Amino acid sequence: MNEQFFFESLSDETRRRILVLILKHEELCVCELFQALDVPQPKVSRHLAVLREAVVLAQRREGLWVYYRINPLLPTWAYRTLEQMVQGCGDLELFLSDSKRLDEMPNRPVRCCA
Template identity: 50%
Template structure:
């Protein structure tokens, strides 16, 4: 399935999905619980948005032990990557603060049971 501009903009028009994409652009790869912490949202809400992003081809997932990690797909079209990059640049300071917060509470390095 090829990502269309309409699909990209529909996905990025939601604040939670945009936040997920920009945080993953900053951090590279994260599990659900890290995204819940970063966005201060519940696990079911984050998981629902992750599924939408994964179905559209924007994200990829991989299983690491008991955790599922998400990252931006390297297969998205270059025009879509440029749009994400520009959005990231516009919020870079806020995203770096989130990255510092996550570095101190990263759940995949702890024994938290909420990562599934």
């Protein structure tokens, strides 16, 4: 666990939006994320790559879909930091509308064995 990468990964708003959504929903796939955030897919993929390289997120492939979740090996202090971030950001307008778009999204992929 490299704290430099960890804190850098929190310094971007798009990445915080991704993390908050995943913390609220356990596990989400790329198509859910970029539609909830309403940003281009390559943009979300790049930020997911940053979060993967920082070992903050883990990924899992299921057919065509790739699901992202918080890395279960994240140290306790780092996980608690993420929880505090949700406290600080989760109720802001921008983050709430992400959740709303996700809830209203049609054709969300169905996990067969999540």
